[in-house]
Amino acid sequence: MANLQLAYAPALAPIVSAPAVEVELFQELDTERWDDFVWAHSDGTPFHLTAWKRTIESTFGFKPYYMLACSDGQVCGVLPLFLVEGLFVRKALISSPFAVYGGVLANGPQARESLRAAVEKLASRLQVQYVEIRNWTEDQTLGFHPIPRYVTFTRDLATTEPAILEGIPRKTRAAVRNSLKAGLETRTTLETAAFEDLYARNLRRLGTPSFPSSLFKNLLANFRGQVDVREIVHESKVIASVLTFHFRDRVLPYYGASDPQFNSRNPNNFMYFDLMRWAASRGYKTFDFGRSKKGAAGSYDFKAHWGMEERSLPYEILLVRRKNLPNLSPTNPKFAAAISLWRSLPLAVTRWLGPRVIRMFP
Numbered sequence: 001m002a003n004l005q006l007a008y009a010p011a012l013a014p015i016v017s018a019p020a021v022e023v024e025l026f027q028e029l030d031t032e033r034w035d036d037f038v039w040a041h042s043d044g045t046p047f048h049l050t051a052w053k054r055t056i057e058s059t060f061g062f063k064p065y066y067m068l069a070c071s072d073g074q075v076c077g078v079l080p081l082f083l084v085e086g087l088f089v090r091k092a093l094i095s096s097p098f099a100v101y102g103g104v105l106a107n108g109p110q111a112r113e114s115l116r117a118a119v120e121k122l123a124s125r126l127q128v129q130y131v132e133i134r135n136w137t138e139d140q141t142l143g144f145h146p147i148p149r150y151v152t153f154t155r156d157l158a159t160t161e162p163a164i165l166e167g168i169p170r171k172t173r174a175a176v177r178n179s180l181k182a183g184l185e186t187r188t189t190l191e192t193a194a195f196e197d198l199y200a201r202n203l204r205r206l207g208t209p210s211f212p213s214s215l216f217k218n219l220l221a222n223f224r225g226q227v228d229v230r231e232i233v234h235e236s237k238v239i240a241s242v243l244t245f246h247f248r249d250r251v252l253p254y255y256g257a258s259d260p261q262f263n264s265r266n267p268n269n270f271m272y273f274d275l276m277r278w279a280a281s282r283g284y285k286t287f288d289f290g291r292s293k294k295g296a297a298g299s300y301d302f303k304a305h306w307g308m309e310e311r312s313l314p315y316e317i318l319l320v321r322r323k324n325l326p327n328l329s330p331t332n333p334k335f336a337a338a339i340s341l342w343r344s345l346p347l348a349v350t351r352w353l354g355p356r357v358i359r360m361f362p
Contacts, residue, residue, distance in 0.1 A: 019111050021076060023118040026053075028065030034068065037075045038105060039248070043137050046245045046252065049100035051222040056082060056097055056245055059215045065093065069111040077111030079104045079119060083126065086360040088328055093123055093131040097362035098215075100291035100313075104142060105134035105163070116142040120318065129322040135314045144316035146187045149329065151300075153289035153308040156223050164276050169307040172269065179270035181225055185233045186274050192216045195229050195241040195257075200351050202257035206298070207339030209361070210354030216243065216255075231257070240267035244275065247361040249285040251275060270301070293331055295342075328361050 026034060031050050045051060053064050062082040069077030080102060085091050095102035106112035112246075123131050135141055136152075144273040158164045165173060192213070203224040219227050226247060232240035240258035244251055253275060258267045276287050289308055292300040304310065317325055342350060 020071045021069055021114045021244065023069045023077075023114050026064070029069055033075050034066070034078055037078055041105040041107075043103075043105055044248075045099075045101040045136055046223065046226065046247045047096050048078065048100050048105060049223075052096060053080060053224070054222045055119060055215070059212060059218050060097065060362070062097055062362070065122060067115055067122075069114050069118075071111070076108065077104060077106035077115050079115045081119065081122075081131075082362075083128070084362050085103070086362075088360050089129065089326065089362065090322075091126070091128045092326075093119065093126070093128050094362055095131075095133050095269055099134060100150075101136040103133045103316075105139040105140070108181045112142065113142075123318060125319045129319050130320055130326060131318040132326075133316045133318075135316060138314050141316060142315050142318075144318040145325065147174050147317055147325070148312055149293055149294060149327075150291045150313045150315060151310050152291050152313055153303045153307040153310055154307070155287050155289075155306070157276060157285055157287055157335040159280055160280040161277045161280075164280060165271070167307065168273070169305060172305045172307070175266045175269045178274045179266035179273070182265035182270070183234060183265075184239075184265060184267060185268045186271075186278075187231050187232060187233060189229050189344075190220055192220070192229060192243075194231055194238040195243060195255075195334055198238065198241050198257040198259060199255055200354070201259075201347060204343065204345070204347055204350045205260075207342040209342070209357040210351055211255075211358055212355035219243070230271065230275060232267050232274075234262060234265060234267070239265070240271045242271055242275070246284070249283070250288050251284050251286070252288040254290060258358050272306070273276065295327060296331055 032222055035049055038048040053066060056062055057064055062084050063082060063083040067073060067081065079095060081093050081095050083098055084094050084099050103116050104112055106115065119131055133142060135143065151341050158167055165176065179302040194215060196213055203210045224246070227255060229241060231238045239262040242253045242256035244253045253272065256271065259321065279287060289303045289306065291313060292303055
């Protein structure tokens with residue numbers, strides 16, 4: 001195994017070798033074959049693409065340790081990892097920071113086991129506290145300690161607007177129908193100013209630090225054609241907005257917010273239903289509502305009322321130097337006082353301070 005000083009050298013030695021499989025650290029010349037593998041793999045997500053790597057690297061400065069498993073010169077597995085250092089994580093490897101999905105993509109058990117051995121060896125050499133793997137499916141699991149904290153919500157999209165509406169539970173369907181009569185319109189843009197304002201205000205109400213503006217600009221720049229911003233407009237005012245990923249036959253609304261002054265018009269219900277019917281009309285098959293904390297009020301309750309398939313996410317953690325499992329979720333009682341304080345701060349302060357704090361909770 002190459003030492004860490006040689007990790008990005010042109011003549012990179014394998015980290016781990018197994019019969020017919022070698023695991024190496026990603027280099028820029030691997031970009032095309034890495035992305036091709038992700039697009040072709042059934043468990044691939046936007047967060048496995050190198051566009052996410054470039055976004056996180058340039059926005060937060062975390063160091064990537066992307067692992068590439070090859071057999072006979074062909075890619076047979078990948079694992080995106082970032083080294084994150086901060087006050088709360090101290091030092092950890094995460095797949096992937098600020099992503100709801102990550103983990104190994106492999107063409108078989110040999111590639112998966114080789115990547116597991118590689119990450120264990122790297123974690124030991126870097127002396128991290130732990131390794132967190134945010135798997136999307138059970139097929140990705142490496143046998144580390146399971147973290148059954150989160151669920152995801154998905155649904156197959158019907159092909160017509162009436163069929164989509166009928167597939168929504170009665171109470172939410174009534175809210176959607178009311179929103180369709182509220183004079184709301186949708187526009188798609190690559191500008192982020194209105195979205196950022198709504199989102200920063202929403203995070204402050206939740207007691208959560210806001211993201212740097214550069215995150216959204218980098219996402220739009222790196223995921224060209226795969227990310228857009230939808231704005232819900234009422235009488236020329238943007239009252240809701242969502243940044244959405246488009247990946248293969250899936251749509252994933254990722255960052256969304258609305259103005260609570262217009263709750264009577266159900267802008268969130270309109271926004272997500274409108275995204276569903278738009279996606280179906282363009283041939284997308286699956287609506288992915290993303291991750292929520294199990295049983296938590298707020299986003300979990302909202303998503304649960306759309307009648308989607310709820311599935312536990314098989315996250316895993318490998319403890320290395322740390323002896324107990326970390327919990328950086330906002331539902332951790334240890335953060336209650338800080339959340340309360342954050343809600344009381346002026347918006348201008350949270351927008352300035354937020355980007356400096358959020359990187360501590362990747």
